[in-house]
Amino acid sequence: MPAGRTRTPRNTLSPELIVRTALDLMEAQGNDAFSLRGLAAELGVGPMALYTYFRNKDDLYDAVRDHLMALVPGVPEDAPWPDQVRAVCRGLRRLMLQHPCLAQLLASRPLSGHETARVAEGLLGVLRSAGFDKETAARTHTTLFTYVLGATSWEIQMAAERGNPEGWRRLRTTMATLSPEEFPTVVELAPELSRTTGGDEQFDYGLDLLLAGLQQQVRTPS
């Protein structure tokens, strides 16, 4: 048994192993650099071996997405519904930050997959129990989900841009180029804008705005 990489030229290829290895590669070298040929090489098989388990690359992406969505924590019991909503949204955000590829996977292909439905089930259940009617519960779920998706995707992109030196230089250059006459507010608020492009505090700020709007709706039902 050679102590090399995760290699299985044996007969032991499985959907689970492929998905886990694909996830490892995406996290290690970034989502864009991921390729079926690279994955096959990592597994020690030919590229076509993967097509026995997945119809194509998108099909594999869906499986990886669903695999990750299974890690979203469940709804905490015995808590006020706003706290339950907060917990689910924060859990999804945290998972996206831990696995940046999830952001791109969610943004590029719609739901499908039972694990995605599990997350929706949790959030919708909370909203229904809180007394929202069907339509409002559905609307609120979509709103919360798209907010988490948008806010966290943006946060990840900005963090990546700051991480690589080329991108950081580009950001500084763009800011320095803006004329204070044409863009007075942007220039004046540059420090604040830089500070609020991510982080727990920024995420909670937007989430609390949504929750404040919701609670107001509960108090004054139409």
Place this chain on the structure above:
Amino acid sequence: MPAGRTRTPRNTLSPELIVRTALDLMEAQGNDAFSLRGLAAELGVGPMALYTYFRNKDDLYDAVRDHLMALVPGVPEDAPWPDQVRAVCRGLRRLMLQHPCLAQLLASRPLSGHETARVAEGLLGVLRSAGFDKETAARTHTTLFTYVLGATSWEIQMAAERGNPEGWRRLRTTMATLSPEEFPTVVELAPELSRTTGGDEQFDYGLDLLLAGLQQQVRTPS
């Protein structure tokens, strides 16, 4: 003068022409199918001709994004600030719906570009005039922007999935597969969820939640 396609094997290649042609191709055949080689062919030049005007593909993407952001309408004057915020957010969403590639361009690469700054300037100016302090204005701007981005990207993805028959079949199959015991709420709210995956009403619902939270903040300053 042959009445062929947009071809310029002449000496008349320019950044503007390249960007406009790239945009046309992205809208015609989708963002993923776009390639530098295809763009060069459409322009009647070799692939390397483009590298005189853009350093690489990402550089061209940035130019296309900035070109589109220039089309975001300005802030309407003489209106209450919530209406001004609504107008900017709706304008950005409308532009993303008209040019679906903009969603992916915004999601895949951070700001940079003067036209993006112009939009930020408009929104930040409104918020500052409404009396928000620097920090809150910046936080609110980020929140609104990421909400518009997330909600509209999701809407576009779902619309695309419904558009192609393969995707539509996949959506129906996923829904039909969910067991009512395991996912009671999702199954029960299937019609509502399907109805609230897009549209002006859904977008405004989330936007109004944010604005309600904001106005409450104005009334009760910390």
Place this chain on the structure above:
DNA sequence: ACCTGAACACCGTTCAAGT
């Protein structure tokens, strides 16, 4: 400066074939 042509190191996927 502006553009070409050949070449490099890749892709996802099909197809026919092996076991």
Place this chain on the structure above:
DNA sequence: ACCTGAACACCGTTCAAGT
């Protein structure tokens, strides 16, 4: 069923060269 090997039709980008 599970996997291989060769092939097809592509990519973005570099490099040397032309004008």
